[in-house]
Amino acid sequence: MNKHALKALEYKKIKLQLINYTASSLGKSWIEELQPSGDLAEVKKLQEETDEGATVLRLKGSVPFGGITDVRPGLKRSKIGSILQAKELIDIADTIRGIRLMKSFILDLVESEEIELPILTGLVGEMEVPGGLERKIRSAIDDQGGVMDSASTALRHIRGQIRTFDSRVKQKLDNIVHSNGKMLSEAIITIRNDRQVIPVKQEYRASFGGIVHDQSASGATLFIEPQAIVDLNNQLSEARAKERHEIERILRVLSEGTAEYADSLLESVENLAHLDFIFSKASYAHQMKATRPKLNDQGIIQLKKARHPLISPEKVVPIDVVFDEQIHALIITGPNTGGKTVSLKTTGLITLMAQSGLQIPAEEGSEISVFKKIFADIGDEQSIEQSLSTFSSHMTNIVGILKEVDFQSLVLFDELGAGTDPQEGAALSIAILDAVYGRGATIICTTHYSELKAYAYERTGVMNASVEFDVETLSPTYRLLLGVPGRSNAFEISKKLGLPADIIEDARLQISQETNQIDKMIASLEKNRKAAEIEEENARRLKLDAEEKETALTKKLNDLERNKEQILKQAREKAERAVKEARQEAEEIIEELRNFKNRGQVKEHQLIDAKTRLSHALDSLGQQDRQVSAAPVAHQVTGFTQGDHVKILSFGQEGYIVEKINDHEYLVQAGILKMNVAEGDLKRVKEEKKVRPVVNVRTSGTTVKPELDLRGERYEDAMLKVEKYLDEALLAGFPRVSIIHGKGTGALRKGVSQLIERHPRVKSSRLGSQGEGGSGVTVVDFK
Template sequence: MNKHALNALEYDKIKQQLMNYTASSLGKSRIETLAPAGDLQTVRRLQEETDEGATVLRLRGSVPFGGISDVRQSLKRSKIGGMLLARELIDLADTIRGIRLMKNFIFDLKEDKELELPILSELVAPMEAPGGLERKIRSAIDDQGGVMDSASTALRHIRGQIRTFDSRVKQKLENIVHSSGKMLSEALITIRNDRQVIPVKQEYRGSFGGIVHDQSASGATLFIEPQSIVDLNNQLSEARAKERHEIERILRELSAETSEYADGLLDAVERLADLDFIFAKASYAHQMKATRPKLNDTGLIRLKKARHPLIDPKKVVPIDVVFDAQTHALIITGPNTGGKTVSLKTTGLLALMAQSGLQIPVEEGSEISVFNKVFADIGDEQSIEQSLSTFSSHMTNIVSILKDVDFQSLVLFDELGAGTDPQEGAALSIAILDAVYGRGATIICTTHYSELKAYAYERTGVMNASVEFDVETLSPTYRLLLGIPGRSNAFEISRKLGLPSEIIDGARLQISRETNQIDKMIASLEQNRKQAEQEVEQARLLKHEAEEKEAVLTKKLTDLERNQDRILEEARVKAEQAVKAARQEADTIIAELRGYRHHGSVKEHQLIDAKTKLSHALDALDSSGKVKPSVTAKPAETGFKAGDPVKIISFGQNGYIVEKINDREYLVQAGILKMNVRDADLKRIKEEKKIKPVVNIRTATQTVRPELDLRGERYEDAMLKVEKYLDEAMLAGYQRVSIIHGKGTGALRHGVTKLFERHPRVKSFRLGAEGEGGSGVTVVEFK
């Protein structure tokens, strides 16, 4: 692939972005050597492997690359008898584990019969992870790369000796330090030449004997190894030398065993590099919202909503680049900074990416050709070193292109013929285009020359295009318009900027009649195109909406037909279950009422609860024992006022309105109870006798206190007292009371909590706050 084109199209920046998605240096090494392939079969395989990687990421979200590192140099060194360091061996163990996890990961995915991963399966199948070697390494070396005592019996014994000698040396030196006092510069033990020493003042040198290992910069302090510990330090040094030799023996033994598996591991690591590269491509595609393009080798390009991958996604304007079967050259005209070069670079760069196995930022269904060679002559390439002008530099590059171009080439010309006399430049541009087109190459060319606008009309296989410019805002839209040559828009822009009309009219007289007619024709084409695009977009939206509605209705009809029998059967089963449950509920309620009768008294709230449950249970049945069909609810009565007699439908109790809470809810007094009832559950009844609203009920219960003290009570007696007290407190009109149970063992607190949880008139309860008694008190609120 042409290096000049790779640089001009900024292919290396794509590689740098791709590296951000690798999991290890293995994948980065693959990307460093990445280059576009030039044959269709190779590119298809590269795209297929990326597609498989994208499928895996879509299903699993991530891939197990943890712990894998590039151990190829270590493996090669083990093959020639080299000794691997402990850190290299633990990296190797981590990589062996990574090989095993990756192989199992891909094989687990293969068990899904609907999921096909032929390339990934082929990659991991030969990978071998020697578990025995991994276990030996991990039993000898810890995760930080240190050789453990358990690596060998000899090493454990030697390190025991080291600890003993070291302890003796430290003990003797500490005794010397404590007894020497003013003879030492500092009361500490330090290390010189791997020997433990003490800092002795110069004048007391003779008081210690032994070996001087170092002195301070001023010479006032000598670092002495006292004679009394020289022998111990010698023993310690000998033990440490034995330790080094034993560690080296262990490492050589592990390295020799590694060499036996080196070839298989090298192959597995290379495959891991391929896998890292594949999943990096897939992750990059996901980040770009890229798709897999269709491929051909006929020069056909159909890019829909193509986006330049190096431009901020929030700012980039998608373009359509479409070559039909007969088109092999695109001539793009338009104003400066309008997006001509970006359109050209987008097409070239996406071609290079596709041929590298990367998915490209285009809509589904896009297609691109595989080119054997890609050439580019882009931008200002003036060479000061070679004393070449811009024109000369371009011509030098074009000459080299003409030497190698063929029918499998993509050639990109930016401002062809620029930098010289316009008339000669235009003539030269046409001649160059003819030469390249004559060899069958695919061409995209940007230009300012108006002569090239007619080029497409005079030659088959060549199409005009332009970049759109909004004259109203005096800014480019960066959209690429196919089939329409560009206009300079100089007169319109000048008029908007305030240039006098007489000057503009004078300028128009200097232009030939044919040029004016061409500009008018182009303007008419642009207007017709915009109108056609709007109508096509409107038609597309209407069609899409109709298709969606049709799909929804078709699905509903299909589901209804498919599930009709099942729905009927489920309804029958549910009905039978509801009847059974309702009968059981009624039996339970009747049994409860009989139980109340045997106890000799029925409390008011118990009676109301039982009636309500029974009403609900019997409501589910009609006289035939079947579930009642649902009926449309009657409109709720409204306009109740305080004192109105009403019936609470769900309870079957009569009462009267105390006050209106909101538009749909009232406070109702029913016997001794007050409750909030929705208007839909109320029915106005005939007033036999005007009843004044009762604000509160106080009888003999006026002596009821707002708290009950249970401290010192037996558990059973306490529970009975609580039940009785709650009834009396509600009759007394209390909204909140306190139960004092103390802290103690917590038995009373647990008991009252259980009672409150099942009591029908308790709205909420909590432990007392600070100042209320804390955890020794439970505060209860009634409904």
């Protein structure tokens, strides 16, 4: 990628912002080497990994990077036989722990959330965790990098001796200090040359004997190791030398163990660096509310509400930028400080971000083209060192661009042709634009030249744009207006500031008629655009109102349907209770009459009374029967056919028509039960729920297969299919079936196993053998 363009667009500042989101120096090294890619496939992969990182952060909020450091120098030294320091070894143990936690974190997330993270799982899948090495290091070295007594039996014994000798030396010196206080400069014990000594006055040197290790600057005090402790100090020094040798031996053994895993750990650390880089990109995207862009390599750019990433969110003004199959050049005109350069830089910098795998500060649905080369000629290019003027420096840069530009290039010209005579500058600008556009490049150009406003109207594939200026407030709005060239607004601004009208009118006469006509045309375009924006906003509001009303009406309709169902259900239940009571009363009356007859004690008034009660019960029964039949009329559909999917209203159970018994009754299969049901008690289920008739499953053998393939199914859908399939397989008479769930994360296999265990008709189940699909298949035997 062109270094001049990266500098002009301030790409380095994006990298500096991104570094703030890294968890370790590992990720920082990746960001320091980050460069935009011109390969579409590579950019898609970079964007995919950022999106996976964003998914993890959305679900979990953070990632476990604690304790991870760059241990690559120590690992490389261990490979060539160097002895690592204790601090280096404990850093390696901490990093191994970080590898273990990161691997578990990603794999557990994939399984628990049932999501696909192929790039992240691929990275952690390659990471080996030498747990044995981690345990050995931690059993020998503490968190502060000190070798512990438990590192070896020999070290524990040596340190015991050191403590004993040290205690004896201190005890003897304490006695000497307390009994000879007047001979000492101070009643203290101090250290010289790693030996414990006391400060003795010069005149008492002979009273102590031993070894003089140092003296004060004045010579009045000698730091003496008394003869009485020389032997003990020698023993202490020897013990400390043994301690150093034993620690060196322990570190050598641990370093040799580290060397065995150095290659795999180096690869794992590199993957950790990649992961740190991915999650820093995801965190950066989250912070600036960025989105993943669509990608192409056809020069198509569709930026919606794009924001410059280096401008404060409170100040930045979003812009829309459009390059489609027809438009490949954008000419932006307008006043100074109006936002032309910001619009140009926003497009260029966002393109660089997207080609670096970063999400972009724009709305969802934005699209970016991947360019092989990006060129920029921006700002004051004056070079004092090379004695070049602004114009000369611009031309030098443009000459370099013309040597390399092609159809896979994005070229950004800021104030093209500036710094020289306006007439010549405009002519040069047109010629340069023609040359670059003729090579198929995509162009964004800002300019003051009015001649370039007509450039877009005279050439296909070129669009005018401008930055909006509010004449009322005499300030730019920084909005980019596509399809409308900019005006200088000099006359309007002068009028607002109080310049006499006659002077303004005289100035207008100095301008050619063509220029005035163009100015009027632009003003008309701006007026029409504003009117169109108002109409668009009104249409948007009307659409929102219509959608809200539609939602409200739909809700009311659904409520009515639910109430209707509830009312009908209550009516049916009431009628059924009344029928049941009437039938029961009729049966009681008939039984009473039979008892009277058997006893031969039937009296006339009893018979009349019983007949009257029976008549009333039968009338009530007939009335309620009619109510029961009438209640579900809204749902009844006559003429059921074999295989129709129906609901038995009195039970609330669904089933299938097996056959028609008579004009008013059908044989219905509901689960494993068959029953005769009156036509009035049946309701047809919607056609989309209709399946092949259960009655044909057993005989035709065409609707149910001896195996069910769940691969690619969502978990919930798969469980519903398994439950339904088991019932159908039972009805089909299969003694054994196979359920193919694949290996994957194991979630489907676990769900299938749990469902089968609860099924009352399953005799046993097992995973498939080698020839049956192995652990990707569950074989089920029925009772």
